[in-house]
Amino acid sequence: MPVRKMAICYSCGRRVAYTPCYEREALPEDARCNVLAGWLTVTRWKGKGSVDQYDFCSFGCLQKWVEAQIPKIPETFLDAFQGN
Numbered sequence: 624m625p626v627r628k629m630a631i632c633y634s635c636g637r638r639v640a641y642t643p644c645y646e647r648e649a650l651p652e653d654a655r656c657n658v659l660a661g662w663l664t665v666t667r668w669k670g671k672g673s674v675d676q677y678d679f680c681s682f683g684c685l686q687k688w689v690e691a692q693i694p695k696i697p698e699t700f701l702d703a704f705q706g707n
């Protein structure tokens with residue numbers, strides 16, 4: 624029996640199980656490409672031989688994650704421009 628794997632949305636934690644289909648002639652019903660239809664996978668290149676992959680179940684979850692990666696401009700900094 625093939626071992627099922629789990630994909631986890633990096634943002635909301637939603638989980639789906641799939642069967643890896645490499646080295647198999649017929650696609651299993653729960654092949655990764657079937658189960659993860661509509662999901663987004665981001666590959667982050669970190670350097671030589673080193674990548675991170677993140678799965679997201681929707682654009683909304685991807686957006687939340689992306690926004691969390693962008694350094695925020697502190698509110699107090701923006702306030703300094705008020706009233707000029």
Ligand SMILES: [Zn+2]
Pocket residue numbers: 632633634635636637679680681684
């Ligand atoms: Zn999600």
